[in-house]
Amino acid sequence: MESANRRNFLLPFLLLSAVLAAADDGASMLKLASSFSPPPTGWSSTTSDNYCSWSGINCDKSNRVTAINLASKSLTGSLPPDIATLSELVTVSLQRNSLSGSVPSFANLTKLQTISLDDNAFTSVSPDAFFGLTSLQTLSLSENTKLSPWTFPDLSQSTSLVQVQLDNTSLYGTLPDVFQSLSSLESIRLSYNNLSGTLPASLGGSTVKNLWINNQIVGFTGTLDVLSRIPQLSQVWVHKNMFTGQIPDLSKCVGLFDVQLRENQLTGPVPGSLINLPSLKNVSLSNNKLQGPFPKFPPSVERIVVNGTNNFCNTNGNPCDPQVTILLEIAGGFGYPVFLSDDWSGNDACQFSFVTCDSQKNVITVNLAKKGLTGTISPAFANLTKLKNLNLNDNNLTGPIPNGLTKLSSLQLIDVSNNNLTGDMPGFSSSVKFSYTGNSLLGNSNGSGGGGPPGSGGSRGGSYGNSKNSGDGKNSIALIVGIVIGVLVFVAVVCFVSYKYVMNKKYGKFGQMNGNASDAEKGPVKNGVMGKATNGYGGLPGEMQSQSSSDYSDRHFFEGGNVAISIQVLREVTDNFNEANVLGRGGFGIVYKGEMPDGTRIAVKRMECEEKGTKGMKEFQAEIAVLTKVRHRHLVALLGYCINGNERLLVYEYMPQGTLSQHLFEWREKDYAPLTWKQRVTIALDVARGVEYLHSLAQQSFIHRDLKPSNILLGDDMRAKVADFGLVKNAPDGKYSLETRLAGTFGYLAPEYAATGRVTTKVDVYAFGVVLMEIVTGRQALDVTLPDEKSHLVSWFRRVLINKENFLKMVDETISCDDEETMAMIFKVAELAGHCTAREPYQRPDMGHAVNVLGPLVEQWKPTTQVEDGNSGIDLNMSLPQFLQKWQADEGTSTMFGDFSYSEIQSSIPAKPSGFSATFSSSDGR
Template sequence: MEAPTPHLLLFLLLAVSFLSASVADDGAAMLALAKSFRPTPSGWSTTSSTDCCKWSGVRCTSGRVVSINLEGLSLSGGLAPEISTLSELKSIAVQRNKLSGKIPSFAKLPSLQEIYMDENLFDGVETGAFAGLVSLQILSMSDNPEISAWSFPSELADSTSLTTIYLDNTTISGVLPDIFGSFASLQNLRLSYNNITGPLPPSLAKSSIQNLWINNQESGLSGTIEVLSGMTSLSQAWLQKNQFAGPIPDLSKSENLFDLQLRDNQLTGIVSPSLLPLGSLKNISLDNNKFQGPRPSFPSEVEKVTAEHNNFCTTKAGDPCSPQVMTLLAVAGGLGYPSMLADSWQGNDACGGWAYVTCDSGGKNVVTLNLGKHGFAGFISPEIAKLTSLKSIYLNDNNLTGVIPKELTSMANLQLIDVSNNNLTGDIPSFPPSVKFTHSPGNVLLGTKAGDSSTPGAGSKTNSSPGGSSGKNGGSKAPVIIGVIVAVLVFLAILVFVVYKFVMKKKYGKFRRTDPEKAGKIMVSDAASNGNGGGYANGHGGNNNFNALNSPSSGDNSDRFLLESGSVTIPMEVLRQVTNNFSEDNILGRGGFGVVYAGELHDGTKTAVKRMECSAMGNKGMSEFQAEIAVLTKVRHRHLVALLGYCVNGNERLLVYEYMPQGNLGQHLFEYATGRVTTKVDVYAFGVVLMEMITGRKALDDSLPDERSHLVTWFRRILINKENIPKALDQTLESDEESLESIHRVVELAGHCTARDPQQRPDMGHAVNVLGPLVEKWKPSCQEEEESFGIDVNNMSLPQALQRWQQNEGTSSMFHGDFSYSQTQSSIPPKPSGFPNTFDSNDGR
């Protein structure tokens, strides 16, 4: 046999040394554990750990400790933190002892699978104690009532193999983190007898939990229990003694559910056995809630049912409620069965003192339903139509969504219906002339389509004033929409002057003009290089300046040229080529005036081509088209998309813009708004734009730390102390004393526009009132080569600048002589009453 080579000997020596060191490390940890227990466990030593693998309850593999079981030995003392060095440990079981002190950190023990520490006297948990336990399957810590208040360990999201979490009676407080979608194998979750608050996390619906114990929280979990409808693996659900509200969801798909405990909550609505898995259900408790409707009747297979102290309309199971009561409960169902209605709508007689309900003189039939101004969410139930004697319906000033049921138009006795100040959508039903129908203010998306189905009847009252049809909401709303768009475009022009003072600097580049001869040379050169010659120009009325679009671009704004005409005409043939003949594959989106296609010019410039539909055109459509060209060819800013050109081809109108690879402004702004299209959301979005311009930051920047990534939240904190404002400004802004005074005005306006309470946000008229004086007093800080878009504003007021601008471009006729700054200014409402004069720390919270 050959002698081992020197390299093999060295390897064996290192391996033995490493193994010895590892055993030595485990020995040190085991010795520390032995010293931390009182009394010392039988067979353990506090002086030597040489034979620790032979100690009682200790199991080793290859000399490494993998399991420690000291269950039920009446041990006191603590659990030494050195346990975290047992890198091969798979199981630790110290339940049913009297151990105290803090539960040490087990963080990053890669092999740890089971932790049992129930029924002890631990008084705390090390921060991050369960982080990085990628193999953990069981965490059992129930009945440790001496632990100081702590939160559910969100670091368990790393433990994707968890099957069991027992943390009941461990003084957990606060809201549950929404991490349960990480636990694909989780079957048992017990969190009873803690002080967990807030709603159930939506991610519970993505779990496979079978046993859910969240009962008896000190203050009580709240919100609905709708998430249970997605937990189809449930077999036992204990939710008793909390503050849950709303109805029982559809649990019929939970085919193994046998035990459902819902007593002692604030649950409402009708208990329908059809929503429950009657094939498996054995026990159900419904006591001490606010359930309504008929007392439920369950089949004999359900062995135990308790349902005392609710608001059922009958006392005997299975007896029906009166039709009028059931109809009103259906109305409440559309609103999510609010608790306030459950408290007052009790018994089987709707005319027996029910709140918000008025009956006729005979006390038999409901004639008025007054549910306005309560902040109800949900939708309008078509069941209201079954209240055939109803004369007045008040649903105003809530948060209702959905459509107005057409069934309401057939109610013979209806005289009044008020749905104003909600968020309804869809068509406006045609009510008879005898019905006073109020749907505004509010409901900005209601009835946006033309046609009979979207307009009130000939005699409908669309405002609160009595009498015949006002006609204000009849017919198509296209003129109103066009007017709003034109107003927004004009406002953008005004905004540019304000932006110019604060933002436009040399680093952003300057747009300069060139003479037509120079531009023509660029075009002809480009056309020749593409082999097109003069064909394109001849294809569109002999206009030779369209090829400016195809001029070489370095990507620097300073190399772009604007023709003296202010716009560039592009032949239809070119647009067909760049959009692949307007292929469906090139569609970027659809808007109110047509379809937007992606295109790519011969030099690689990416464009967005808006092709206006013929049906959208007409005199007013043409005005909109002209106005958009007139304004956007003059507005140049790094945050605004540039209009590159246009095309008129028969009845078609096309606009060519720079392509926005990162989406439009709305896609970014609505990450912070509610997504509901209201004037208050528009004001909020405008405030975000102001903040972006002031700070030079994006509305949401994931590259920054969490506390700074959300611009509005960070900006509000800045506003608490105005001394911080200069530090938050864009580095490119002038910060002299005069500029800071104006900047503070804009900062204050941005804060008001993004107030949390929509009612505290001003209207856009107030915003213009604030910004207008700043524009009036603006003068360039130095004379440069720039011409302020071709208009010398040095000695002009804003109205003069606008008028001069229109005259230069011949655009004043586009507004039919109806527009003037003075008229706009006079129509601006004053600052709303109750709106704070200054922005202080209370607004910033």
């Protein structure tokens, strides 16, 4: 009876609850209908009667809303917070509409499984919008490009989550380390955001199959080692980031078919674990810092993109030269640092800047002092059997000194001081000068032997451990100290006198410096160069500088560091700055060509400096200290400098084929060959890569170069190099900021720089866009000989670009464009130029995008066995707005290969960065 009474009591209560709940859903649905403008077909904004029969709405038997399916309905308006009261919701599908405002909170809707809000115009995401969704399987918010910056949501309780799609949604910050709780997760799409930091360790061992984190604005850093612990991987898109280190061992990822690693800072050889993946169909490794032999993939791999800025020793896949292979092993001990890869060029070890060879091309010197190296000293050093000098001092190296080094019969000097080395003290012969101070743990296992206590011994010769500290009293110690000091002073005097005598005999007048106090940093002569001896001991010239040798190839002309050159030397090598040696004139001085005594050709920029005094001198020298350390294959190297009164002179490597502007504008007058279209695009790509490298450095600290065509110099291989650094201190944030040196050529100034002096990387992008316009048209940025409507290249170019019928009229007449393929490429470069010169900085891409656009064009000319891209070429019958719409529509599409989906990485329309304007009009021009 009591149980029946309870049922009779509960029944009305449950019925009332159901009615109230249904009523609540009705009120919420009315709010939802009112938030749309206009409401969807069949919906009412005045009454919630029959809301379960509204189009796109599903309800359960209690009239509780379980699904809202309104994809691609051209909806506008917003989503009200009341949607969170629909507690029975399972699915919300509102993708491909124009909804705006804030993404409301769905927090604690425990039955919600799918949220699809892709391709809308939301501007913000509510805090904790996706917290507590314990049944959530799909979260998709992709392509909401107007969102304000927000961080990765808290999904720790969504343990049933299968896929997360948040690409192009303004995410920033780091990824939380929560993936160990997401045991069902298979797909992560976070491309085109501003995420940074390292990959979370919890990704290792996860069930992720598709990982898309490509094209971050700044980029993820650290290594990709965590990928080796995700065996289920089938698709990896990590391109356009800042990952470093080696390509990880992917041998356990047997289902991996699509690997996109391009546009990072990966180093070391391409591992066999990647080359031999059984399912691999698509791989891109271009524009990294990879080394070793060119990888040979099996025929089963359909698409291969490997070239770009990689530093392979060859192009045929054969083993590298034995000495190059040894140096690669040595680099492996240091973790393949990026700067060593940047120095890697070809298959000749003697071409590396940190190496000196003898006349038989044997490596005799390896100088890696003060390079910030970590890792260990590789035993492979012992395979350089002719090695005389090894400088590894002032790094952060750990581990032991390989015992094999003691068996090198030619070794004369080894300096490992100021590291963190451990292990036994090696027994070098008495003919070896061994410096090891600053390694407090080195030799501790054997006590402190003949050279003194570890870490305090400094420098010694001979084997360690043969002598003992007697401790018999102060007299013995004083006697030893006195003898040592006396011997050192005597040796120093003899070395100095011998050095001066040899230099005077060998170099004659080039070894003389006058007494002018304005000449900077008088010092020992290095093959005619006056400057500091950068590897000296106790203020004396270092071993490599002071060793007398009849073999001239023992020495490098420039060995890096702050190389000061006397004004007399520069006058001599330029024939007293003869007018006949002028290479070019610019707003910052005249550039002369010269030839040093050993035959090295140089370019000397001679500038007047208004700022005098100690402050100006210190700033100039600080700038030089930075610039001489920057090396990149697409940048002209700064070799030295001179200060003479109020003159500042910079010495660059010489590019024998002249400047880009000469080949574009002066080829008739100066008998230069006009550049082919292939050469022009290759130059543009190399410039883009060089500037992208500088921008990556600038994000870390300090530097910038300008893009005036007169400063884009051509080498023997038509490689473009960007010249003339600028450096600015005391920026508002207290760090170094970028400086643009484009004054004097108004056509290169971005609108924001011309009006307000605002300096950003987007100013460089604008200038690069002007360079592209010059490459396409063969016209200068500002030509006062033309009518006003044509004199300013940017505005005229953008007007012509809008009308495809007039497009052919602006192409340089020296370019052969008879075939459709070339025309499509020209149009693509012109289109990129239009983007780069957009009036608003946020509408311009970064230089990485320019590299992505130009890279495939250059690669198309290289002989490959790759399948031709079926989507290559551009329909010239399309209007520009139609073309841009197609670009946007193609974003993120893929094609099918069997059961696999892989990216169209070689599509003629690369992915569009966020913020681009949809169309261009004449009003955009200045």
